[in-house]
Amino acid sequence: MTAGFALSPTALGDGFRIESFTEVGSTNQVALERAGQGDPGKIWLVTGHQTGGRGRRGRPWDGRPGNLAATLLLRPKVELATAASLGFVAALGLRDALQAVMPSRSVSIVPDGGDLRGGGRFALKWPNDVLADGAKVSGILLETAQGGRDGLAVAIGIGVNVVDHPRDTPYPATDLSAMGAGCSASDLFFALSDAFVDNLRLWQDGRGMSAVRDKWLQGATGLGSQIAVDLGGRIVRGVFETIDSDCHLVVRGQDGEETRIAAGDVHFGAVASARNFKAEAR
Structure with missing residues (x-):
């Protein structure tokens, strides 16, 4: 079982705290409970074995032993709409951490058979996925x-397939071990705690969203x-087309009209073009 989770010196110096668990149901649930008890935030709840994780739209997250599950509880003094942009901060922090533990190289893959346009080995998929060689490695x-x-x-819950990944998914999935990385969940978390500080500083309680957007687009x-x-x-x-200043997805239709989307499930390539998309996407 993975143990020995620790914060980077940068995170410690910035006032972050950590609590780790040998096993826990959901690090997000623990974080929300702590918030209800009045915790001031800037605390990471971390485990190498999450048994009841959840993803977007209530989907289960398969947290296998040795993988990373980490939640950062923050108490930002911002409006709810601004706080939603922390998902992009999290994606950038995780991408930077992944690159730190396993240097990036260029590939030519995106999910669903599309063509890569930027991104690199660890690429960002709207709204808050980080892909590894075109496959889902995190949530x-x-x-x-x-x-x-x-x-x-x-x-802010982050799950990463470090040593194993599910095989029965409707999309390609992978883990860091399968990609040749020798890092553990604790190694990755150490890098994540460091990279998150840098990207939070860039965000500046929402005042730096333009810089966050620019950095995200460079890795998209x-x-x-x-x-x-x-x-x-x-x-x-x-x-x-792009993401706008509020990080909404901008899609240009065949008629040239632009649609701005705040939330949704994105598919590229063959699935994006399939006439029976609904059946394939479920």
Whole structure:
């Protein structure tokens, strides 16, 4: 079992705290419970074995022993809409950490058979995925709670396939070990705690969103490619144009009209073009 989780000197110097668990149901759930108890935030809840993790839209997250599950609890003094952009900060921090433990190299793969347009070995997929050689290696989930007089609480959950990954997924998946990395979950977390500080400083309580957006676009996959976005029943198709100042996805349709999307499931390439997309996406 992975043990020995520790914060980087930069994170310690910036006032972050850590609590690690041999095994836990959900690090996000623990973080939200701590928020309800009045925790001031800037605390990481970390484990190498999460048994009840969850992803976006309530989907289960397969947290196998030896993989990383970490949640950062923050209490930002911002509006809820601004706090939502912390998902992009988390993706950047995780991408930087992955590059630190296993240097990036260029590849020519994106999910669903598309063509890579930027990104590199660890590329960013809107809204908050980090892909490894075009396959899903991680998941990021933001959950919020209003803490009364204590204000907003944001639990930023990050799960990474370090030593194993599920095989029965509707999309390509991988883990760092399969990619040749020799790092452990604790090694990756140490790098993550360091990289997160840098990207939080860039964010500046939302005042630095322009810089966050620019950095995200530099590492984005699929820019200029055909895209299909599942909005939970309605499909939007077109070209992945950019993300706007609010980090909404901008899709340009065949008629030239632009659609801005705040949340949805993104598919590239063959799936994006498939007429029976709904059946394939489920």
